[in-house]
Amino acid sequence: MRVNRILLSSSLIVVALVIQVSVLARLHLPGAVPDLLLLTVLGLALVYGHVGGALVGFAAGLLVDLAPPADHAAGRYALVLCVIGYLAGLVKPESGQVKSATGPMVVVVAAALGSTLLYAGVGALVGDTAARHVGLGGLLFTAALYDLLLAPFVVPGVMALARRAENDPLAETSSTAKAGDVSSGWISGGTGLRIGGQRSGLRMKAARARMARAGRIKGVKRL
The missing domain is CATH 1.20.5 (Single alpha-helices involved in coiled-coils or other helix-helix interfaces)
Known part of the structure; x- marks a missing residue:
């Protein structure tokens, strides 16, 4: 079961990173960039729980920190996604199945806002003031909007794949x-x-x- 988790998480993270860097980042949308990697981490955390969500988030964030064209300190986004994955795993449903879409949508909005604030806060600690020049309010609004629009196409599919991988033949x-x-x-x-x-x-x-x-x-x- 752990091998299935590692293989599935690694595959989904790599695919999400490639799509985000090669497609979403080149759309030049106003404000933030749709964070496909964040939505993938959220879908896995809602199935694996807080420990699995933290591990998946840390691995995904570290891959983003090291993958070109990274323009920030290594470990910065790993810390952000590790915290977000842990917090998202805490709201994992006990039955393992989500009864309505309201809960995951709230988690997506909270994760989009929280990741943006945490990323800007960590950047301020290390001397990165890019968020001030761009406008933190616009980043928060566009990040929540883009992730919320993209979430119905990503989170349910990731959760379904994670549940299927959990079944041991x-x-x-x-x-x-x-x-x-x-x-x-x-x-x-x-x-x-x-x-x-x-x-x-x-x-x-x-x-x-x-x-x-x-x-x-x-x-x-x-x-």
Whole structure:
């Protein structure tokens, strides 16, 4: 199961990063850039929980920090996505299935705002003042808007793939075999009861026949 998580998370993160760098970043939309990688981390965190979400977020953020054309300090976005993945994993549904789209949409908006604020805050600590020149208010609004519009096409699909990867075919096969053993046990037990019942019925009939014969013999002697 852990191998499935690693393989699926790595594949989704690489695909999301390639699409974001090669397609979304070149759209030149006003304000922020749609964060496909953030939505991928959110979808995985809502299935894997807070620990898995933090690990996936850290790995995804570190890949962004090292991938060209990175223009910020390494580890900055890794810290942001690690915190966001951990917090998103805390609201993982107990049943593992989301009953309505309201919860994930709220998580997406909160993650978009929180990641932008946290990224700007970490940048201010290391001397990066780019967010002040661009306008933090515009970045927050456009980041939440773009991610919210993109989320219905990304988050449900990522969650569905993560749930499917969680199902272990070996475990299903063993459980099916156990169920077959139990059912065969019930069948054999039922057959034994039937055979035993038939034998007891034959014995009762034989005993009744003997008693009837004895009664007849006694009656003849009396006569």
